[in-house]
Amino acid sequence: xxxxxxxxxxxxxxxxxxxxxxxxxxxxxxxxxxxxxxxxxxxxxxxxxxxxxxxxxxxxxxxxxxxxxxxxxxxxxxxxxxxxxxxxx
Amino acid sequence: xxxxxxxxxxxxxxxxxxxxxxxxxxxxxxxxxxxxxxxxxxxxxxxxxxxxxxxxxxxxxxxxxxxxxxxxxxxxxxxxxxxxxxxxxxxxxxxxxxxxxxxxxxxxxxxxxxxxxxxxxxxxxxxxxxxxxxxxxxxxxxxxxxxxxxxxxxxxxxxxxxxxxxxxxxxxxxxxxxxxxxxxxxxxxxxxxxxxxxxx
Ligand SMILES: [Zn+2]
Numbered sequence: 001x002x003x004x005x006x007x008x009x010x011x012x013x014x015x016x017x018x019x020x021x022x023x024x025x026x027x028x029x030x031x032x033x034x035x036x037x038x039x040x041x042x043x044x045x046x047x048x049x050x051x052x053x054x055x056x057x058x059x060x061x062x063x064x065x066x067x068x069x070x071x072x073x074x075x076x077x078x079x080x081x082x083x084x085x086x087x088x089x
Numbered sequence: 090x091x092x093x094x095x096x097x098x099x100x101x102x103x104x105x106x107x108x109x110x111x112x113x114x115x116x117x118x119x120x121x122x123x124x125x126x127x128x129x130x131x132x133x134x135x136x137x138x139x140x141x142x143x144x145x146x147x148x149x150x151x152x153x154x155x156x157x158x159x160x161x162x163x164x165x166x167x168x169x170x171x172x173x174x175x176x177x178x179x180x181x182x183x184x185x186x187x188x189x190x191x192x193x194x195x196x197x198x199x200x201x202x203x204x205x206x207x208x209x210x211x212x213x214x215x216x217x218x219x220x221x222x223x224x225x226x227x228x229x230x231x232x233x234x235x236x237x238x239x240x241x242x243x244x245x246x247x248x249x250x251x252x253x254x255x256x257x258x259x260x261x262x263x264x265x266x267x268x269x270x271x272x273x274x275x276x277x278x279x280x281x282x283x284x285x286x287x288x289x
Contacts, residue, residue, distance in 0.1 A: 008152045008168060009238070013224045016241060061246050062239045063152070063167045 002076060006059045007067050020056030022046045023068045050074050097121030098206045098268035106208075109276040111283050115214040117275055119268075120207040120260070124180035126173045127166075128187055130196035143190035144173065144183070155235040155250060164237045164250065172201070172248070172262075205248070206268050208261040210275070214282050215257040221278045223249070227259075243274040 002014040028034045028042055047053065053073050058066045071078045099106070099119040110116040130137045132150055141147040146158030149165040156163040161183065164172040173183050180200045187198045210219060216227045222243035226232060229251075237250040248262035263271050 010152070012240065015244075061241050063170075064239075065167060 002078070004057060004069075004078065005080065006062060006065070007080065008063045008065055009059060012059065012062060016059060016061035017057050018060045020058055020066065023054040023056045095122065098265040099208070099272055102269065102272050105276060106272060109279045109283060111212070111214065111279070113212070115210070115212040115218060115279055115282055117208065117210050117272075117279065119272075120209050122177040123202070123207050124173075124175040124177060124183060125200070125202045125205065125262075126175075126180055126183045126187065127197070127199045127201050128171045128173060129169055129198075130191065130194070132169055134194060136191050136194035136196055139190040139192065140187050140196075143186040153236050153238050155237050157235065162250070164248065166239060166248070174207075174262075203265065205262040205264050208263065208268075208272065208275070209252075209258065210261060211256065211258040213257060214279075215259055218275065218278055218282070219249070219259060219261075222274065225249070227251070243271065243278075245271050245274075247271070 003011045004014055004017050005011050006017075025042065025046070028038065031039060034042070050073055052070050054068060054070050056066055056068055058064065069078045069080060097119060099121070102119065106117045106119065110118070128140060128148070130140060130148075132148065137148055144158050144161055144163060146156045146161075146163060148171055149156045149163060150168075152165060154165045160176050160179070162174040164174065166172050173187070175183055180202050184198050184200055191198065219242065220227055223240060225238055225240055227249075232238070232251055234251050234253050237248055239246070239248050241247065242249065242261065242263075245263060245267045248260075250260040250262070252258040252260055261271070
């Protein structure tokens with residue numbers, strides 16, 4: 001079981017969290033202005049790196065807050081990520 | 090017309106819980122019908138300060154902090170979310186006071202008294218018992234009195250409150266629909282203390 005560090009509650013068991021997928025995936029500001037391919041990529045296509053990956057987690061059984069972490073997908077090592085609002089992948 | 094009445098989620102468990110208690114070691118009991126009001130407001134806003142004043146103690150701003158204000162207990166549930174717990178029947182008064190204190194500013198005040206019931210688990214065995222199903226370190230060094238945590242006990246979501254460090258005393262706030270499951274689990278987990286195998 002992973003020990004995940006909630007920025008509010010501290011280290012808690014993985015079972016208290018839900019995964020939210022890749023971080024910083026911005027919804028196109030005007031969905032009508034993008035074609036089907038672009039929209040489909042926004043909905044379904046995500047990076048799948050081996051190594052450091054910015055992702056979202058929610059402390060669903062605790063404070064119920066969303067936060068971003070950087071996880072190494074090869075080692076599961078996690079480090080805090082300063083909340084980013086830049087919205088770029 | 091039928092008279093309105095209330096039945097707590099563990100009304101039929103009073104005897105079962107009583108029997109699973111061990112004199113001087115462990116006591117499990119429901120504390121039914123406590124008033125519970127969820128308050129959400131920007132913690133940095135003047136409204137948050139007014140709410141604190143109205144409740145008689147500042148809203149706790151540290152993770153897991155509990156503030157006692159007269160007969161009210163204010164639990165930190167999140168950076169902008171608190172649960173005010175009080176004696177039965179105080180819900181309306183708390184709601185009115187907090188709503189008045191918000192004075193129209195952005196916030197939320199919701200009576201959630203029926204959402205969860207409260208189990209009190211007290212006695213020298215309380216910590217051992219809870220740690221059978223809870224991964225948090227409940228040693229007073231790590232979880233002092235007047236601390237709370239939202240976590241899982243036997244895979245049920247609970248709010249755990251440490252009431253008093255000297256005579257170990259916890260509150261478990263559990264959703265009504267999970268209450269009987271959790272009570273069954275507690276009774277089962279307490280079995281070893283009851284049958285004499287649990288001398289400290
Ligand atoms: Zn948390």
